[in-house]
Amino acid sequence: DIVLTQSPGTLSLSPGERATLSCRASQSVTSSSLAWYHQAPGQAPRLLIYGASTRATGIPDRFSGSGSGTDFTLTISRLEPEDFAVYYCQHYGSSPLTFGGGTKVEIK
Amino acid sequence: QVQLQESGPGLVKPSQTLSLTCTVSGGSISSGNYYWNWVRQPAGRGLEWIGRIYTSGSTDYNPSLKSRVTISIDTSKNQFSLRLNSVTAADTAVYYCARRGEYWGQGALVTVSS
Numbered sequence: 001d002i003v004l005t006q007s008p009g010t011l012s013l014s015p016g017e018r019a020t021l022s023c024r025a026s027q028s029v030t031s032s033s034l035a036w037y038h039q040a041p042g043q044a045p046r047l048l049i050y051g052a053s054t055r056a057t058g059i060p061d062r063f064s065g066s067g068s069g070t071d072f073t074l075t076i077s078r079l080e081p082e083d084f085a086v087y088y089c090q091h092y093g094s095s096p097l098t099f100g101g102g103t104k105v106e107i108k
Numbered sequence: 109q110v111q112l113q114e115s116g117p118g119l120v121k122p123s124q125t126l127s128l129t130c131t132v133s134g135g136s137i138s139s140g141n142y143y144w145n146w147v148r149q150p151a152g153r154g155l156e157w158i159g160r161i162y163t164s165g166s167t168d169y170n171p172s173l174k175s176r177v178t179i180s181i182d183t184s185k186n187q188f189s190l191r192l193n194s195v196t197a198a199d200t201a202v203y204y205c206a207r208r209g210e211y212w213g214q215g216a217l218v219t220v221s222s
Binding site for chain 2 (some may be wrong): 001035037039043044045046048050056057088090092095096097098099100101102
């Protein structure tokens, strides 16, 4: 199984700042089959990025994904109030699908 | 716009079977080459993938749950379902259904308690 390790566990930033979230895989992720999700409290996850770097429909361009192989990054260029939430990475290239443990982006 | 809605008992007794159904609207569950997932999230914790089913009926399961899980699909009702046997308190969670990662249900809280 591919284990995804997200870091940091918590990121304390102010609105307008840049956020950089990391997701490291225990083995190479097939065909960059790596997704990122945003989850606000009490809500279902929302797909942000798939294929490591492709924004999902309706996702603003302040969100960008990069990386390949075992190292992936989600960057939020300028944090908006609604961006303070938990972010998960997920690999979906082969079964079993797995999620990282999450990074909480909180207001400093 | 595709929408998914989970339904089923919110309370299940230990050792019994948890059963949830996901109803898909806004599109046919049979169209497209999609897979349909179940994901769960215990309170205050992260996401755990349970398994998925393709429209062909083939399935993949999380190895940690495989012995207890069955996912099925009913294309005539535009639904897919989850059954989890021999539940314990550790199975208490919000259960989500999803089409790949694009569309998610709002989640259904299932509590395992006597």
